[in-house]
Amino acid sequence: MLYFSKLRIISVIIFTIIFSYFALSNFTKLDDRFFSKNINLGLDLQGGSYLLLEIDNRPVITQRLQAKIIELKRYFKEKEISLKNFSLNGDTIAFEAQEQDLEQVSKLLNDKESDINQYYQSYKSHEFDVIENNNLFNLNYSRYGLVLLKNASLDQAIEIVRRRVDEVGTNEPNILKRGNDRILVELPGLDDPNRIKSLLGKTANLTFQFISQNSEESFGTEKLSFEDDNREAIVSKRIILSGDNLVDAKPTMNSQTNETVVSFSLDRVGAKKFGKATSTGVGKQLAIILDGKIISAPTVREPIVGGSGQISGNFTFQSATDLALLLRSGALPAPLNIIEERTVGPDLGQDSIDAGILSLIIGFLLVIIFMIYKYRAFGLIANLALITNLFLLIGILTLFEATLTLPGIAGIILTVGMAVDANVLIFERIKEETKNEKNPIIAFDAGYTKSRTTILDANITTLIAAFILFFMGSGPVKGFSVTLGVGILTTLFSVYFIARLLTSLYVVKNKEKEQLL
Amino acid sequence: MNNISFNKFYRKFNILSLVLIITSLIFLIIKGLNYGVDFKGGTLIELRTNDKTNNISMIRDSFNQMNLGDVSVKKFGNETDFIVKFEKQNSNDPEFIKNIQNKLSSSIGDVDFRRVENVGPKVSSELLKSGIIAISLSLAAMLLYIWIRFEWQFSLGAILAIFHDVIITLGIFSIFSLEINLSIVAAVLTIVGYSMNDTVVIFDRVRENLRKYSDIKIYELTNISINETLSRTIITSVTTLLALLSIYLFGGEILKGFSLAMILGVIFGTYSSIYIANPVLVALNVSQRTIVKEEKD
Numbered sequence: 001m002l003y004f005s006k007l008r009i010i011s012v013i014i015f016t017i018i019f020s021y022f023a024l025s026n027f028t029k030l031d032d033r034f035f036s037k038n039i040n041l042g043l044d045l046q047g048g049s050y051l052l053l054e055i056d057n058r059p060v061i062t063q064r065l066q067a068k069i070i071e072l073k074r075y076f077k078e079k080e081i082s083l084k085n086f087s088l089n090g091d092t093i094a095f096e097a098q099e100q101d102l103e104q105v106s107k108l109l110n111d112k113e114s115d116i117n118q119y120y121q122s123y124k125s126h127e128f129d130v131i132e133n134n135n136l137f138n139l140n141y142s143r144y145g146l147v148l149l150k151n152a153s154l155d156q157a158i159e160i161v162r163r164r165v166d167e168v169g170t171n172e173p174n175i176l177k178r179g180n181d182r183i184l185v186e187l188p189g190l191d192d193p194n195r196i197k198s199l200l201g202k203t204a205n206l207t208f209q210f211i212s213q214n215s216e217e218s219f220g221t222e223k224l225s226f227e228d229d230n231r232e233a234i235v236s237k238r239i240i241l242s243g244d245n246l247v248d249a250k251p252t253m254n255s256q257t258n259e260t261v262v263s264f265s266l267d268r269v270g271a272k273k274f275g276k277a278t279s280t281g282v283g284k285q286l287a288i289i290l291d292g293k294i295i296s297a298p299t300v301r302e303p304i305v306g307g308s309g310q311i312s313g314n315f316t317f318q319s320a321t322d323l324a325l326l327l328r329s330g331a332l333p334a335p336l337n338i339i340e341e342r343t344v345g346p347d348l349g350q351d352s353i354d355a356g357i358l359s360l361i362i363g364f365l366l367v368i369i370f371m372i373y374k375y376r377a378f379g380l381i382a383n384l385a386l387i388t389n390l391f392l393l394i395g396i397l398t399l400f401e402a403t404l405t406l407p408g409i410a411g412i413i414l415t416v417g418m419a420v421d422a423n424v425l426i427f428e429r430i431k432e433e434t435k436n437e438k439n440p441i442i443a444f445d446a447g448y449t450k451s452r453t454t455i456l457d458a459n460i461t462t463l464i465a466a467f468i469l470f471f472m473g474s475g476p477v478k479g480f481s482v483t484l485g486v487g488i489l490t491t492l493f494s495v496y497f498i499a500r501l502l503t504s505l506y507v508v509k510n511k512e513k514e515q516l517l
Numbered sequence: 518m519n520n521i522s523f524n525k526f527y528r529k530f531n532i533l534s535l536v537l538i539i540t541s542l543i544f545l546i547i548k549g550l551n552y553g554v555d556f557k558g559g560t561l562i563e564l565r566t567n568d569k570t571n572n573i574s575m576i577r578d579s580f581n582q583m584n585l586g587d588v589s590v591k592k593f594g595n596e597t598d599f600i601v602k603f604e605k606q607n608s609n610d611p612e613f614i615k616n617i618q619n620k621l622s623s624s625i626g627d628v629d630f631r632r633v634e635n636v637g638p639k640v641s642s643e644l645l646k647s648g649i650i651a652i653s654l655s656l657a658a659m660l661l662y663i664w665i666r667f668e669w670q671f672s673l674g675a676i677l678a679i680f681h682d683v684i685i686t687l688g689i690f691s692i693f694s695l696e697i698n699l700s701i702v703a704a705v706l707t708i709v710g711y712s713m714n715d716t717v718v719i720f721d722r723v724r725e726n727l728r729k730y731s732d733i734k735i736y737e738l739t740n741i742s743i744n745e746t747l748s749r750t751i752i753t754s755v756t757t758l759l760a761l762l763s764i765y766l767f768g769g770e771i772l773k774g775f776s777l778a779m780i781l782g783v784i785f786g787t788y789s790s791i792y793i794a795n796p797v798l799v800a801l802n803v804s805q806r807t808i809v810k811e812e813k814d
Binding site: 044052054194197198200201337338339340341342343344345347348351352355356358359360362363366367370371374406407409410413414416417418420421424425428432453454457458459460461462463464465466468469472473474475476477480481484 | 563609610611612614615629630631632633634635636637639640644647648650651654655658659662666699700702703706707709710711713714715717718721722745746748749752753755756757758759760761762763764766767768769771772775776779
């Protein structure tokens with residue numbers, strides 16, 4: 001029916017006005033405006049960095065397995081069961097038990113109440129899979145044991161990443177988990193991602209270890225190289241103090257040497273350990289090691305008992321600031337690799353916005369002119385629907401604070417091109433109907449009714465494509481699927497409410513005229 | 518109303534399509550697609566130089582000195598803008614890009630890195646996989662939808678039309694070595710939607726006419742239906758192409774590949790809904806019985 005109730009007309013108008021207001025609020029710069037939401041610009045439009053980091057969990061797994069061996073030894077010793085030939089082959093712990101203990105060892109490892117091989121009720125799985133072969137036992141991380149380990153390490157890493165990014169002070173960073181070994185970092189508006197990249201690329205494992213007197217590498221020592229040249233030194237494996245005991249670190253100027261240093265303060269436990277080690281080690285060289293490289297190795301002149309100290313090592317003010325930042329934010333549980341980076345400079349982003357808006361305006365004008373040329377008065381109606389459509393589309397994107405990307409703008413332009421399709425289908429159908437039906441109101445009504453299934457079919461197919469793109473796509477492409485999908489919904493609304501309302505008003509007024517369309 | 522004998526050319530255009538598809542497949546198999554960094558891994562840098570005398574070969578030479586594997590340099594829109602792509606990407610060295618910029622500045626003067634994309638091998642293979650899954654899924658979803666809405670003969674026609682459009686569009690990308698990246702996948706998916714849309718409009722009319730006229734053969738009936746919907750087909754293609762052309766010409770370099778793929782897709786989509794989808798109905802000898810039988814079930 002071409003008849004619209006007053007209530008319906010009013011609600012359509014109110015609905016349209018509200019969304020148009022949302023849409024326009026993006027372009028006003030008033031601070032005290034009633035509606036404070038805006039479309040988010042994607043990184044490709046406002047500039048910024050997208051970094052995908054992957055944790056390399058291998059060192060963590062090896063570390064945990066080594067710790068597990070010690071735990072196993074202690075546990076079975078307490079139970080007075082003697083095990084021998086402990087070894088770690090790849091990711092497998094192996095040991096042998098004596099004939100008479102086999103049953104008991106097996107029971108202790110496979111029991112659901114086991115203290116040494118935890119059972120997770122929710123996963124129906126132990127932490128370790130146990131394989132028994134005569135008197136030989138092999139322990140491997142079970143699938144869920146590994147998942148739990150990775151999740152724990154990811155949680156820890158994401159916290160450290162967040163602290164480091166926050167310390168640098170970028171605006172509204174977005175830090176998210178991806179799967180169980182990846183972290184997504186989005187840094188909008190960041191001009192130069194190099195500093196953050198190098199900060200995130202460091203594990204920041206700080207240790208203090210004495211330099212060994214021996215000139216040969218032996219059991220209990222390791223050979224490490226210096227950070228800024230190729231010198232090497234033999235260092236005792238015993239860790240005097242690690243970064244965990246640090247409570248604060250900041251860059252300062254050493255007034256005696258006129259050198260930039262990083263000064264740190266320790267917690268109580270750390271201060272005690274440090275004091276004890278430095279009092280017994282006067283005269284020895286204490287190496288300060290960061291991620292396996294020696295930063296410096298000063299000689300201990302007197303016991304350091306105050307719980308604070310300095311790290312020197314040819315720092316510039318910038319590198320001292322960065323080291324202090326890393327030490328304050330803590331060490332990552334495992335190294336992070338940047339496996340994907342996408343950075344767009346702010347001026348390219350602005351260029352993209354300009355080009356996007358220009359092509360939107362031109363595309364819009366071309367379509368509008370073509371429709372008026374083709375349909376005259378009805379072209380005008382279709383165009384009014386198109387303009388409303390655009391306002392609704394932008395209004396909805398604003399309301400949900402969707403992210404607009406460059407492909408997203410392309411999606412809007414494409415919507416402009418395809419949105420007239422529904423009106424064209426209707427108008428063409430009406431033309432056919434008027435051939436057999438002299439009463440224009442009936443003909444128009446038939447045109448709307450008979451084209452409805454076709455329009456639905458045609459739009460559902462595009463909607464399917466948009467849906468799949470939304471769930472499979474990433475980043476900018478996802479933005480395209482959002483505008484395309486929402487565009488279809490607003491198109492249907494503008495065609496069936498706006499255009500139809502205008503059409504019915506026009507037809508009722510001009511029903512005496514020959515050949516309306 | 519239009520009265521063009523589209524059906525007289527069914528055979529000729531089918532042969533043309535077959536030739537185009539075979540040519541495309543040959544190129545796709547032998548030459549393959551020119552994958553961008555999204556799918557191949559590696560590094561892409563869009564740079565702007567301050568010095569207008571810098572040309573492609575100077576930039577290529579400076580990059581070649583850095584041991585980055587295969588380097589390709591292309592102009593990108595402006596005279597001072599270039600796109601550089603190379604195989605190497607280094608996830609373990611956070612200073613990788615910074616070092617390149619420093620070396621480049623010392624050899625050809627100040628450069629501004631406007632865009633950097635660095636994709637590791639693991640990520641690129643995942644992106645490729647999810648792209649293929651997305652396209653396959655959308656084809657399957659379309660098939661399902663059309664199967665629910667129409668009879669199997671129609672589904673076959675629509676699906677063949679879509680395959681035709683996607684294969685030829687990709688074939689053209691292969692022939693001209695145009696780059697395939699994430700946005701091309703989005704374009705292909707949209708082409709699938711558009712081609713389907715166009716075919717469905719004609720099929721709806723064919724079905725309606727099948728109900729209306731029991732004595733007209735399908736060969737003639739498809740022609741009537743095509744003619745009845747022709748103005749709509751043309752007007753919608755024109756408005757869509759106008760919008761796409763505007764993106765292609767004014768939307769900036771980044772959207773060029775995307776809009777080109779879409780333009781090709783719309784042209785072939787419009788063509789195939791007339792010359793692929795309808796001949797399938799003729800070949801399968803669809804009649805009033807086909808739809809009446811289904812509706813009784």
